Amino acid sequence: MDFVFLYFMITLSVANATLRGPQVVNGNEGESVQITCTYHMFFRNYQKYWCKGKNRSACTILVKTQGSEKTISEGRISIKDDKRVGEFTVTMDQLTLNDQDMYWCGIIRFLMDLQIPVKLDIFESHQLLPPVTDNLSVQEIRKNNSKYHFIWSILRWIFFVILLLWGIVAMRI
Template sequence: MDFAFLYFVISFSVTKAALSGPLEVNGSEGQSVNITCTYSTFYHHLLKYWCKGKEQSTCTILVKTRGTTTSNADGRISITADDTAGEFTVTMKQLTLSDQGWYWCAITTRFVNLHHPVNLKVIESHRSLLTAQSPGKEIGKNNSKYQIIWRILRWSFLAILVVWGIVTVKM
């Protein structure tokens, strides 16, 4: 088995399992949203950040923390990390229509940054239907059982690949 392919598969399996969150969050203009991203507590000491942009590699970092809580310059966006629980929450206050777009939950690691995309949709204020936090939380709850199953399958697949790689090398 080609080492580069094995490294790619292992890296993909581990990094995708290490950080997760909602795929889409809805908010109303003028209101606030909370987006919670979960991560393996193995990464508790690393820099966590929230950035905006269609591509993770070129997104603009809006707020970051290595501790517990940090806000951006205007105080509208904050990030609060709970390393014991393995999660960080980004709060965006006083949403505007220009806030709509793709964002990334991210953690800086030595080799490969962990990242998870979140699509924020902002509804005009005269069409507000529900509180801004409910839709994002529901999406996260609906996906959580699938995320758990997928994490188990990924780690099982990783174990099989490692054993297969060891057996193949000994032959």
């Protein structure tokens, strides 16, 4: 059993569900958007960031938290970490068509950052945003996310133990 493969499997099963955010965000040229990424409370004291780029390993960090819950701004982009609820919010003001790209919500960790992709689509100012098809309120979404995080917080450790035992057994064979 290759140690790298085992490490990769454990990392996927335990770590990647600890950070969530929208897959696609729509905005109008000249206006603002807010992107909220939620994380497991274990990571509340870790530094969070927002980066831009097609590839997660080569994205450019645009703004990052400084350890407190203060809003940090870099030009038209700001980030605020709400450690009480386990989420950080990125605000991009005065959107331009050039802002349309792939972005990443990220948490700085030793060896491997946690990241999730967010596609930002910008519509020209005379176009309307596509219609919203679901009627879920923010509270309902947070409630659903809370249930998901609770269930996953239990299941991921079960998966971790299974993978660990599988790795130990495979090394003995």
